[in-house]
Amino acid sequence: MEAQALVPLLLTLAVPVLVLLAISQLLDSRTRQQRSRRPLQTTPLKNVVINDPAVVRRMLIDHADAFSNRPKAAFPENFGGTHSINSVPYGPTWRALRGNLIAGIFHPTRLGVLAPLQREAVEGLVAGLSSSITGRRCSAEAVVVRDHLHAAVFMLVARMCLGDEVGERDVHTLEREVGSFILTFVKDSALAGSMSARLLHWRRWRRYSGMFSRLSKLILPIIAARQRRSQHGNGGIRCYVDSLLDLRVPNNDADVGTAAATTTGSKRPLTDREMVRLVFEFLGANTVSVVSCVEWTLAHLVIRPEVQEKLHHEITSGSHGDLISEDRLRSLPYLRATILESLRLHPPVSVILRNVDAHDLAAFGGRAPPAPANDGGTQRVCLVVINVGKVSRNRSMWTDPDEFRPERFLAGGEAEGVGPVAGPKEIRMLPFGAGRRYCPGVEVAMIHVGYFLAALVRDFEWALPVDGHSIDLTEKHSFFMVMKTPLRARVTPRHHAC
DSSP states (O other): HHHHHHHHHHHHHOOOOOOOOHHHHHHHHHHHHHHHOOOOOOEEEEOOEOOOOHHHIIIIIIIITOOOOOOOOOOOGGGGTTOTTSSHHHHHHHHHHHHHIIIIIISSSGGGHHHHHHHHHHHHHHHHHHHHHTTTTGGEEEHHHHHHHHHHHHHHHHHHHOTTTOOOOHHHHHOOOOOOOOHHHHHHHGGGOEEEEEEEHHHHHHHTTTTHHHHHHHHHHHHHHHHHHTTTTTOOOHHHHHHHHEEESSSSSTTTTSSSHHHHHHEEEEOOOHHHHHHHHHHHHEEEEEEHHHHHHHHHHOOOOHHHHHHHHHHHTTTTTTOOOOHTTOHHHHHHHHHHHHHHHSSSSSEEEEEEEEHHHTTOOOOOOOOOOOOOOOOOEEEEEEEEHHHHHOTTSSSSTTSGGGGGSSTTTTTTTOOSSSOOOSSSSSOOOGGSOTTHHHHHHHHHHHHHHHHHHHHHHEOOOTTTOOOOOOOOESSSSSSSSEEEEEETTTTOOO
């Protein structure tokens, strides 16, 4: 009797769900039909994948004008209408945003201003890691370093972005939200293309689509407080938000990247939504790129203890125990070579994406996919995908490209003179991009990585876990290329004898 009584109830619950699914499928079908009938300004074509370093150089350097537009990321709808420096079309607004970032934060003359923040972040990381291993029996337990490292780097980046007086509670909350978005982006952004998928996974979609709103509620009060302090002359060091508040961008957003935007001369301040998007970009990109590079490098130092000892000797020779300074970092060639080799094998981003007109692609010798039957004379846009990892492991350019060998970047090595940004004549690796849209924060990122890595190698010995687990170098691709399995290692203070 009880089973029979449940049948009407189950039917009552199932019918609305089935109706919603049917409606969503109908809406998806009509949307696809409308898109196919609607005259489009552009016709997207299949991806064009590029692995040849010589072709990459011709695209990004010789034909920079045609290869400087990036596709929009598949963010939720409420991210729409705003751009980051990474996504804004090549043109006046891009130049304004990028120029502001370089002049306001990443200019070489500001490195001295950032030094106290870097020093405090490194000291905090060393102290936190030391505390976490205190009481462990001769450091037998493995430590997962990523959480300690991420917290220290994010605090540094947040202070560069929001001011040195930003509260720790605000920083921790922002770290949780930004980290959550980056981790879930690949998985949940796929829901944006299907109404039925959103209904089936509504909890995930609600959290994902609400990210921007939550970030705004966290960031906008901090920006307002920062503006008030700056107006009263009590703003501390000049931070990224200060520069955004002063920035004026071309007013004619509809003509971004066209001559109209440059001739009107009308400019406006950034909106709240635009500032939130730019702050989000700054916090995420500058944190994860540094964290991933340090973690990958430590993993290789665990696998290659002889490299670790050679690096430790260089770092400690003549330092008298003092914290590594910026001037000293520049005089440590093996440290720089180790970082460059890590970036070659594990670039922060796995691919570089460009939206390119098919005619431009064909003009410089590339192969565009054939036009679809219903092309209708519209502009045909190709998504060009540059495989960064395959470029930096190209066997015609590197000896034993899969081997971790820092010596190749030293004087007399096969990569002497190769740096983190590709030069105009040859591209052998491009961990921070190349051409006009290379990462503007590359120099500061290299110094950040140098600070953290030097301190971690100077103060701790890194070794394989005693439980027999090896180091997993499997890559995970999301916004950035990170270790799929966080690094676990025995961490022993070098001044402590077990």
